[in-house]
Amino acid sequence: SQTIHQWPATLVQPVGSPLSLECTVEGTSNPNLYWYRQAAGRGLQLLFYSVGIGQISSEVPQNLSASRPQDWQFILSSKKLLLSDSGFYLCAWSVAGTRIRKQYFGPGTRLTVT
Amino acid sequence: SQQGEEDPQALSIQEGENATMNCSYKTSINNLQWYRQNSGRGLVHLILIRSNEREKHSGRLRVTLDTSKKSSSLLITASRAADTASYFCATDPSVTGANSKLTFGKGITLSVRP
Numbered sequence: 001s002q003t004i005h006q007w008p009a010t011l012v013q014p015v016g017s018p019l020s021l022e023c024t025v026e027g028t029s030n031p032n033l034y035w036y037r038q039a040a041g042r043g044l045q046l047l048f049y050s051v052g053i054g055q056i057s058s059e060v061p062q063n064l065s066a067s068r069p070q071d072w073q074f075i076l077s078s079k080k081l082l083l084s085d086s087g088f089y090l091c092a093w094s095v096a097g098t099r100i101r102k103q104y105f106g107p108g109t110r111l112t113v114t
Numbered sequence: 115s116q117q118g119e120e121d122p123q124a125l126s127i128q129e130g131e132n133a134t135m136n137c138s139y140k141t142s143i144n145n146l147q148w149y150r151q152n153s154g155r156g157l158v159h160l161i162l163i164r165s166n167e168r169e170k171h172s173g174r175l176r177v178t179l180d181t182s183k184k185s186s187s188l189l190i191t192a193s194r195a196a197d198t199a200s201y202f203c204a205t206d207p208s209v210t211g212a213n214s215k216l217t218f219g220k221g222i223t224l225s226v227r228p
Contacts (some may be wrong), residue, residue, distance in 0.1 A: 034215075043220035044157075090156055098174065099144060101206050101216050104158035 002027035006091050006106035014114055019064075019078040021109050023091030026072065031093040033074040034103065035066055038088040050074060051096060086113045118146075118203040118219035126225040135192040135222045137203030138183075146179055147204045150189050151221070162186075165208065181214065193226045200224070 003026045013019060017099045035047040045097035056066050063082050067075045069085050074091060088110050092103040121136045137146070145164045149157040163170045163179045163186065170177045176189040190197055200221040207217075 012159075015220070044218040046215065049215060069130055086153075092157075100162065102147060102162060103157075103204075103216060104159070105149075107156050108154070 002093075002104065004039050004091065004093055004106040006089075006109050008109060009107065010110045010112075012112045012114060013081050015083055016080050017075070019081050019085070019111070021076040021089055021091075021111075023074040023076075023106055025093045026074055028093070030071055030096050030097070031036040032096050032101075033068065034094070035074065035076050036090040038090060038108075040087070044090065045062065048076070054101055056072075081113045086111055118205045118217060118218045120201070120203055120222045123220070124225070126227065127193055128173070128227050129193060129195055131193055133193050133197070133224055133226070135150075135188045135190075135201055135224070137186045137219060139186075139190070139203075139205045140184065141205075142208040143181075143205045144208045145206045146177075146186050147175060147206065148175075148186075148206060149199045149202045149218075150188045151202065152160060153199070153202045160201075194226075195226050198224060198226045 005024045012088045033050045035045055036044040038044050039056040050056050053068055064078050088108050090108045094101050094103045116136050118139050120132045127133050143165055145162050147162045148160045150160050151157045161175055163177045175193045179186045190194050200223050202218050202221045204216045206216045
């Protein structure tokens with residue numbers, strides 16, 4: 001069966017510090033991968049998605065970047081965090097090449113920038 | 115822009131009552147999906163209804179879709195305290211291509227009082 005992991009679960013970082021969040025997917029090959037951010041009490045904002053190794057699409061201009069060094073690994077990064085980067089970050093995957101884009105989500109990372 | 119808009123934003127009911135949540139959208143869809151999010155957790159897929167379907171059931175869940183009105187409803191029957199969560203609709207557009215993807219609404223907060 002497929003599983004998705006995210007870490008860390010929670011993170012408190014000062015403004016201006018770097019960020020690295022990791023997401024890994026097991027039990028499936030060549031998944032589509034997604035990074036979302038959810039502000040408190042708000043909906044999901046799609047940040048990045050990837051259809052393969054090294055293939056990243058950015059949805060909104062921002063202080064963040066994403067990379068996919070392995071088929072099963074998706075990393076969200078920042079060189080210098082802003083207060084506005086605080087939020088709940090969710091990684092998700094879906095089966096590639098299908099018309100039904102059902103998504104499977106990880107447990108999330110709660111990021112607080114102080 | 116957000117494709118799915120849920121209504122109401124918040125709903126509070128007594129255990130045992132039915133909960134009805136609505137979702138409206140703007141453009142043509144291939145399918146519509148409902149997800150649940152418990153506080154501080156990732157989203158979990160509940161049910162998917164295709165554009166050529168009008169109603170679908172899964173346990174205590176009933177989903178309807180009216181493509182002429184571009185709306186869907188999620189009914190949870192005989193609610194339980196464990197149903198307390200946020201519920202999101204997500205639309206999967208009928209157009210294909212690298213830029214087509216699920217779009218989530220802002221969510222409905224359901225509270226079920228014991």
